[in-house]
Amino acid sequence: QVQLVESGGGLVQAGGSLRLSCAASGGTFSNYGMGWFRQAPGKERDFVAAIMRSGSSTYYADSVKGRFTISRDNAKNTVYLQMISLRPEDTAVYYCAARHLGVGVAISSYDYWGRGTQVTVSS
Numbered sequence: 001q002v003q004l005v006e007s008g009g010g011l012v013q014a015g016g017s018l019r020l021s022c023a024a025s026g027g028t029f030s031n032y033g034m035g036w037f038r039q040a041p042g043k044e045r046d047f048v049a050a051i052m053r054s055g056s057s058t059y060y061a062d063s064v065k066g067r068f069t070i071s072r073d074n075a076k077n078t079v080y081l082q083m084i085s086l087r088p089e090d091t092a093v094y095y096c097a098a099r100h101l102g103v104g105v106a107i108s109s110y111d112y113w114g115r116g117t118q119v120t121v122s123s
Contacts, residue, residue: 002111005115006020006021011120011121012121014087015019016121020036021038022078022080024065030054031053032098033051033102035103035105035109037107040091047106047107049068050103051100052103055071055072057104069081070085081094081096083119086119093119095113098113
């Protein structure tokens, strides 16, 4: 059983930046592809970014390409999401997720989820 805990959310002005962290425990972190998703009020949970087990490959939603960067530190069992040039439409609860031996863009692809961290971008 893998436990995931997100942190780093908060309130930021448009154009600002935040770095989210997701700390994993209870499993061999390097065996899991990691993803970030987000859910805005009244909307479905959407894919944001994903990173392969070794960090060799990353994937992004078109809406965040060039502004968000996903990375991981397998020695620290942590995945990060660096967000710059934030926009009000980035406001959402951000979730990290783990998938054994792979990554995906669908919610159903992932085996474990964190509880989320709120990101609010003011205009």
